[in-house]
Amino acid sequence: MDAEEFRRRGKEMVDLVADYLENIEDRPVYPDVEPGYLRSLIPTEAPQDPENYEDIIKDVERVIMPGITHWHSPNFFAYFPTASSYPAMLADMLCGAIGCIGFSWAASPACTELETVMLDWLGKMLQLPECFLAGTHGQGGGVIQGTASEATLMSLLAARCKAVRRIQATNSDMSEMEILSKLVAYTSDQAHSSVERAALIGGVKMKKVPTDEHYAVRKDMFMKMVEEDKADGLLPFYFCATLGTTPSCAFDKTEELGPLCNEENMWMHIDAAYAGSAFICPEFRPLLNGVEFADSFNFNPHKWLLINFDCSAMWVKKRADLIGAFKMDPLYLKHENQESGLVTDYRHWQIPLGRRFRSLKMWFVFRMYGLNGLQAYIRKHVVLAKEFESLVRADKRFEICADVVLGLVCFRLKGSNELNQNLLKRITQCREIHLVPCQLSGRFVLRFAICARKIESHHVQKAWQHITQLTFELLQEPEH
């Protein structure tokens, strides 16, 4: 395909993209396919000779679309949102064309420098403490990770390295393995599975702190665990706080927990993967209070800030902590500006070596929406969640299972877990809307997350009508 054909096909693709997103509501949100459906629809081997582009495009509708869960449908209320916007898609096209790999400053200075400045822009939108910003002389700074899982892992590895060095400095007789065997990390019993996974990867113990009736970690319980572990000869070194847990969007009490972590020389990482975007609104910013005690902070603009996946924003107070853990400089990656102090080589900040020019997406979105536009977007979603909450509360057959703070509503039918499992099964089978469950205090709960960029009040109303209709049918059945 030469440039001339690309100009034609690219413009057709732009229309295909716009058509897909404009008409997404006409498609069932959840696909009706069985595992293995796709293999029989395409050949078993790649073609020997080039095919026609038209045939590929026809196959998008024939092969791909029947198996798509349409995350951007206004009938999609599952998991948490994944961001999508036209400015981000335009920036991604440019990113693909430039196609640079930004592992070091020299590998494409603009790729690195725009990222540093965009993370400063975003940090200011969140009113992050100055110490997290890079500026021109700061010790902190931000980086785009692929996902929150990687940000958590990087923070845990940096904390592990820092703890080993600190403990060895005062206990020179302790081997690294001995220290590692005594290190203990903590997180909420509501934390995302990726946090526990980070500890498994890092080869350190992780303990789950029981949460209060709002599913939040509080100081008293956490301090008790730390004290007991210290008495047992263990070495507490890391706490991953969650602001906006996945099951119920609960918020750990970081204002209480942060000072304790600081006193105990424990690294505090804050994972606000979903909720973080809301902190750009002054009325939600208090939820981030306590970040001043954290060593690192992360959230996903690719969830709720209109920047297509992947774009997970992470800041550290001391970038030396992060890059000190794994800095390696083979000759083929060295460059002459490396030691100037002004240069950031992002490969030391992350697990992968290569990286795309993802900050272009941030730049396009921030400028095309402006802070006001982004705040309006967040607020609209929160209003819609509250609207859904009111509908649930007005129906005595249902109950709300957790505080509705942002865009997630956890609810259930009063009654058995089985009853709620049956309700969700019917919802899934109808394919008109899509939700996923969670477990709260042993109860099977339905999660209703406001997700789509183009969702309106009437979608929420229609979803609720659908849920109550299925509830009506379910409760008619003899066994209930």
Added chain:
Amino acid sequence: MDAEEFRRRGKEMVDLVADYLENIEDRPVYPDVEPGYLRSLIPTEAPQDPENYEDIIKDVERVIMPGITHWHSPNFFAYFPTASSYPAMLADMLCGAIGCIGFSWAASPACTELETVMLDWLGKMLQLPECFLAGTHGQGGGVIQGTASEATLMSLLAARCKAVRRIQATNSDMSEMEILSKLVAYTSDQAHSSVERAALIGGVKMKKVPTDEHYAVRKDMFMKMVEEDKADGLLPFYFCATLGTTPSCAFDKTEELGPLCNEENMWMHIDAAYAGSAFICPEFRPLLNGVEFADSFNFNPHKWLLINFDCSAMWVKKRADLIGAFKMDPLYLKHENQESGLVTDYRHWQIPLGRRFRSLKMWFVFRMYGLNGLQAYIRKHVVLAKEFESLVRADKRFEICADVVLGLVCFRLKGSNELNQNLLKRITQCREIHLVPCQLSGRFVLRFAICARKIESHHVQKAWQHITQLTFELLQEPEH
């Protein structure tokens, strides 16, 4: 920006992309900017209100382009290639529009299933042993990782977990920490820095095996190290072989090394990040011989197979080894088809949870090029590398420093490292072509990698003329 405006802006962007790539040769390949150049060119904060799209596009030329290292310029010969093609870019546009997150089968069945089948297609192109393919009943299978670094890390973690379980099964008195402290991994002294980094992350020792005069690991040296370590009470568990090392594109002797690893119960991972693409050509396939002994194999189609970053293909013989290491199933990620045996939940195969629909790029590229087109592309690059090799060999002032097998030529001026450093410095400062160095046997060596999709013989000839012109000037100077 609504759909209507996106249709207009998207088509403009398609032209911008085509214009950029058609005229890329007119730009200096390496940017003339100082560290920190970008910050002063844009505001210190995000705008409060939306800006004009035209202003953003103007800023691409004003702010971004001056700081770009143009990886797709035919004058770019640095690092290794990073892939770029129009079909891949079209697929990426579609990927952005669908915008699904494929962490589980249910999260978007097409995203998971197309990936499994594309990795089978690609595995067949490489003539991988059947056991690496998923098929409908296989125990193996492929996955798209973001980068080779992540593939290496995943293989090391899986090997670590498998080794601990195996050793504990027969030595129930050994604690996990005791085992970890004795585990030892190996790789070539020419291996990529990410391999050593994987061991640091995984908290295990890694030893570097000295290479022969072709920069390859051979059995005798490796066996000696393993025997000595076993005699010292250590537990060898993992070997990362490299096919196509970063410094000189050398090939470890996997046909000798594989049986040894199998006998010693060591996991053999093969990292063929760059060279792997060439194995689709029958004449280069013998370089992959020995893969039948490996537990996992990885290469980067995003380097040399025309699929834009990121797309790193990894296969394992037993997928249970990979997913068994870190499987976690919180309720919000469970789905009803999970236990059917036919379903792949790729989140268990990788470090991140989320993932884009990257197999679309493979599907578009394989179909638009066909196997013949892809082979022709590889062969053309190899021919051009040989052409450059001939030019160097014909000039008595220069020497070739390593076998030229694929698209990389390592060469230097006969003389001191300082002389070669000065030559490279001049090349970099002229910005007409771009190369990076490596170190081979203590010597400073220039790497000339065939990179761009649109490179032709005349670019290679012009590059050599430029190098010899700069050499002439350099050797004229009094100090030489």
